[in-house]
Amino acid sequence: IQAPNPGLITKSFVSENDKMEKGERLFILEAMKMENEIDSPMFGIVTNIAATEGEAVNKGKLVLKIDGG
Numbered sequence: 001i002q003a004p005n006p007g008l009i010t011k012s013f014v015s016e017n018d019k020m021e022k023g024e025r026l027f028i029l030e031a032m033k034m035e036n037e038i039d040s041p042m043f044g045i046v047t048n049i050a051a052t053e054g055e056a057v058n059k060g061k062l063v064l065k066i067d068g069g
Contacts, residue, residue, distance in 0.1 A: 001038065001064050003057040007031030012053050018046045020066055027063065044068040 011028040014020065020040040029036045048065040051057050 001026060001041070001062075001066065003029060003051075003059055003061045003063055004036070004038070005029070005031050006056075006058050007036070008056050009051055009053055009063065010035065012049070014046050014049070014064065016046050016049055020044055020046060029057070038063075040066060042066060042068055 007029040008031075009027055010030045013025045013027060020026070020043065022040055022043050024040045026038050026040055029038055044066040046064055047067045050062045050064060057063060
């Protein structure tokens, strides 16, 4: 899952090895004082968290990886 726009990850709702359902909340990305809630586009397991709470990310930066199951 990549950052859809530049911003700050203010809240993460997942940990590695968590099982995710499609539509489940992953993290909140704050950009220009707007909070964007990023949801899982698929069912799977979180295998890698590349960006953490409080981290600024650029558009397209890998935030986390979900392997389909």
